[in-house]
Amino acid sequence: MSVIDVNHLTKYYGKARGIIDVSFHVEEGEIFGFIGPNGAGKSTTIRLLLSLIYPTSGSGTIFGKDCIKYGPELRQEIGYLPSEVFYYERMKVIDLLKYSASFYSQDCTQRMQELAELMELELNRRIEDLSYGNRKKVGIVQGLLHRPKLLFLDEPTAGLDPLMQRKSFQLIREENQRGATVFFSSHILGEVQRMCNRVAIIREGRIVEIADIRTLQQNNYKKVRVAAGDLDAAYFDMPGVTNLERHDNAVRFFFKGDINAVMHKIGEITVSDVTIEEPTLEEIFMHYYE
Amino acid sequence: MTTNIFRQEFKMHLRSVITWSVSVAVLILIYLSLFSSFAEQAELLNEMLANFPPQFLTAFGMTGVNLATVLGYFGFVFLFAQICVAIQAANYGFSLVSVEEREWTADFLLAKPVSRTHILTSKLLAALSGLLITDIVVWIASLLFVNLFRAGRTYELKPLLVLLVSIVPFQLFFLSVGLVISLLVKRIRSVTPYAMALGFGMYVLSVFGDLLGTSILETITPFKHFEPHYILDNGAWDLPLVLISVVVIVISVVGSYLLYNRRDIPAVV
Numbered sequence: 174m175s176v177i178d179v180n181h182l183t184k185y186y187g188k189a190r191g192i193i194d195v196s197f198h199v200e201e202g203e204i205f206g207f208i209g210p211n212g213a214g215k216s217t218t219i220r221l222l223l224s225l226i227y228p229t230s231g232s233g234t235i236f237g238k239d240c241i242k243y244g245p246e247l248r249q250e251i252g253y254l255p256s257e258v259f260y261y262e263r264m265k266v267i268d269l270l271k272y273s274a275s276f277y278s279q280d281c282t283q284r285m286q287e288l289a290e291l292m293e294l295e296l297n298r299r300i301e302d303l304s305y306g307n308r309k310k311v312g313i314v315q316g317l318l319h320r321p322k323l324l325f326l327d328e329p330t331a332g333l334d335p336l337m338q339r340k341s342f343q344l345i346r347e348e349n350q351r352g353a354t355v356f357f358s359s360h361i362l363g364e365v366q367r368m369c370n371r372v373a374i375i376r377e378g379r380i381v382e383i384a385d386i387r388t389l390q391q392n393n394y395k396k397v398r399v400a401a402g403d404l405d406a407a408y409f410d411m412p413g414v415t416n417l418e419r420h421d422n423a424v425r426f427f428f429k430g431d432i433n434a435v436m437h438k439i440g441e442i443t444v445s446d447v448t449i450e451e452p453t454l455e456e457i458f459m460h461y462y463e
Numbered sequence: 464m465t466t467n468i469f470r471q472e473f474k475m476h477l478r479s480v481i482t483w484s485v486s487v488a489v490l491i492l493i494y495l496s497l498f499s500s501f502a503e504q505a506e507l508l509n510e511m512l513a514n515f516p517p518q519f520l521t522a523f524g525m526t527g528v529n530l531a532t533v534l535g536y537f538g539f540v541f542l543f544a545q546i547c548v549a550i551q552a553a554n555y556g557f558s559l560v561s562v563e564e565r566e567w568t569a570d571f572l573l574a575k576p577v578s579r580t581h582i583l584t585s586k587l588l589a590a591l592s593g594l595l596i597t598d599i600v601v602w603i604a605s606l607l608f609v610n611l612f613r614a615g616r617t618y619e620l621k622p623l624l625v626l627l628v629s630i631v632p633f634q635l636f637f638l639s640v641g642l643v644i645s646l647l648v649k650r651i652r653s654v655t656p657y658a659m660a661l662g663f664g665m666y667v668l669s670v671f672g673d674l675l676g677t678s679i680l681e682t683i684t685p686f687k688h689f690e691p692h693y694i695l696d697n698g699a700w701d702l703p704l705v706l707i708s709v710v711v712i713v714i715s716v717v718g719s720y721l722l723y724n725r726r727d728i729p730a731v732v
Contacts, residue, residue: 246576
């Protein structure tokens with residue numbers, strides 16, 4: 174069953190582009206990565222699905238229900254961590270969390286305590302006294318305390334120290350194993366690569382690719398490095414080769430197609446070293462952005 | 464309505480409500496405590512006032528004021544209370560929704576399982592409760608201090624009560640107009656200038672209306688719709704004018720709900 178279905182969603186802010194004709198779906202139980210640079214439309218998409226803003230055209234459904242019409246009811250099952258966390262400055266952390274919990278029908282007290290302990294939150298501090306990282310921790314706790322079935326995480330780890338990043342990843346995985354579907358927006362490829370099953374790449378408001386992380390890495394490109402005495406880069410200039418460059422004593426390029434073509438070429442010369450490997454998501458990603 | 468939002472909003476208003484209530488009460492106390500000394504020399508004062516240029520008297524709301532009577536004097540005092548209450552109500556109106564957007568807390572609140580209609584209703588009721596507290600303080604202060612400082616003079620209770628009650632629709636005007644304006648503009652960076660402009664601006668309009676002798680301005684400003692001297696002299700509201708206020712309130716409130724339910728909540732960029 175699809176948890177999120179987005180159909181030709183378009184949003185303009187006046188004349189400024191938000192997102193254009195975005196369509197995708199997220200299956201129950203998956204961790205869906207949503208990746209793109211700042212300003213590509215990641216937050217716009219999430220905020221449309223939460224009906225914080227309204228679409229210019231197109232629609233979205235969550236759990237099969239229209240996300241605007243059934244918004245209040247749907248949000249009972251949704252946890253949201255915004256990319257920038259802002260809370261009522263003069264409130265104490267504990268009061269904010271209790272306020273947050275008071276919106277949900279179930280009793281969240283125990284889960285709230287667990288999460289606060291895990292994230293090492295000081296409950297009696299005022300929000301205005303918290304650092305950015307600590308605010309983010311409050312955000313994580315308030316987003317998870319009602320055991321949501323769907324999580325929208327908008328750059329969840331920005332501003333957290335590595336230890337807390339690892340803890341929150343762990344937490345997100347646990348939530349996922351418990352059955353929660355996770356929509357994970359980020360511009361940090363490493364974390365998407367580690368966390369997600371599938372990924373959508375968004376660029377200048379449009380989806381450029383939706384793929385399985387593995388297929389994205391395996392089926393498409395190979396990263397080839399050939400070291401040889403006085404090899405000219407032009408030697409490998411053939412169909413399927415991109416980003417061809419000579420660096421020190423080696424020629425490097427990406428290759429897409431039948432790998433035997435490259436093997437033949439390499440076989441005809443004397444080499445000192447050869448590596449053929451999967452490109453990192455980073456490198457694939459850069460490719461989409463050129 | 465959602466009780467948790469109401470409670471939260473009410474708590475956030477409370478300090479401001481207390482400050483305004485005490486200020487207005489103190490203002491009434493100070494002015495009324497001067498009544499006995501004014502009243503003793505009322506003939507002299509009234510004579511003196513008569514010698515002032517009429518424009519000057521109009522500007523300070525003293526046209527036709529008879530300082531020798533308790534209510535004549537109170538009407539003059541009440542105008543200042545009205546200005547304060549207008550700015551307070553406008554302040555709440557302008558900040559009701561905009562404060563969440565200015566401090567970026569709207570994302571938190573609106574991602575909760577509540578409809579915007581519920582949010583707005585809870586916020587409006589919390590602001591109204593705050594204003595009602597101010598009203599009660601103003602009512603008690605007025606009745607108490609009028610009786611305390613009337614210097615043995617008598618007055619009619621009914622016109623005074625009619626005047627005191629008029630403060631409720633008067634506030635509603637500023638609350639609802641402030642709210643609808645805050646939803647018509649994209650973003651309010653600071654509430655105070657807007658609240659001052661609306662509250663004080665309406666007062667200035669009523670003064671100009673008097674100075675210029677035009678009745679057009681009367682139709683706009685609630686300071687004319689609920690003019691203390693008219694109410695005290697007649698023991699009743701100036702109904703056609705009050706109706707204008709009521710219509711403006713209804714349109715503003717309905718408009719606010721429509722606008723808020725369609726509003727795109729701005730995000731940090």
